[in-house]
Amino acid sequence: MPSLKNTEADPPPIRKKRQIIDxxxxxxxxxxxxxxxxxxxxxxxxxxxxxxxxxxxxxxxxxxxxxxGIFIAATLPLMLPKEHVGRLIGRESGLRGLLIAAFCGAAILGGPMMTFPIAAGLGVAGADLGAMIAFISGWSLLGLNRTLIWEFSFLPADLVWTRYLLSLPVPILLGLAVRTFLQVRK
Structure with missing residues (x-):
């Protein structure tokens, strides 16, 4: 599994030449x-x-x-102090960190070309894998923009509320599962 590195503390990796045709x-x-x-x-x-x-x-x-999105992913670790990100959504942030990550994922506007690079940038800036999973699944399952504009416009409100309420704990549970899996693996 590839690891995300802190660009300030770790020396830049030796890059393999990328093949255009593979x-x-x-x-x-x-x-x-x-x-x-x-x-x-x-x-x-x-x-x-x-x-x-x-x-x-x-x-x-x-x-x-x-x-x-790629520019954001590259600059995010340089703009955010690693200690602050680590404290908010790092490995030791506990359930609070997963809640913050899931909420931020639900609140973010934009599609995958924005969300995935931001998640990668947060990982380099100090977020752990559990928080990154909570962030992405919060965006995927709880995206407020999609829910308010699209789902409530086309689907019955009771269906939308049921789907949303059932999905609420999923990003947190996924983040906890990833953290547990990584802890057991050590």
Whole structure:
């Protein structure tokens, strides 16, 4: 399991040269080519070109958001004092730290391109794995933005309240499970 390091205290790791073309890219490219051929044969060249254009438009819209998320992940550990983050949501923060992490995850706006880099940045800044899990699952299960704007708009209120109340303890339980698992593993 990769570990998150404190960039101020630990020397920078020796980076392996990243391969642009690796096995996962080749497999993904093969599936993409097969899907493109299938669309071309079943729906014609016009539809295949339309899908390609839509894909590149989506990529152009999404790329700045991904870049911003990566920038946040890289700068967050430099902006937040490790002692403060560790005290709030670190290994010794206890149940309070998991509650804070889950609440922050529920309150954060944005999608995965913002949430996952922030979680990684918090890990480097001093959060433990249990708090990172509580943060991500709080965003995933309890996201206030999605619940208030989407769920209450389209679903019956009793369904939304039931789902939300049943989901409330899950980020905390997951964070506790991760901390327990890591403690037993030592």
């Amino acid at each position: 096995g996962s890219l080749l497999v993904l490219s093969a599936f993409t080519a097969l899907a493109g051929i299938a669309v071309f044969l079943s729906s014609g060249a016009g539809r295949a070109l339309e899908i390609v254009a839509d894909t590149f438009t989506f990529l152009a819209v999404l790329s700045p958001k991904i870049a911003a």
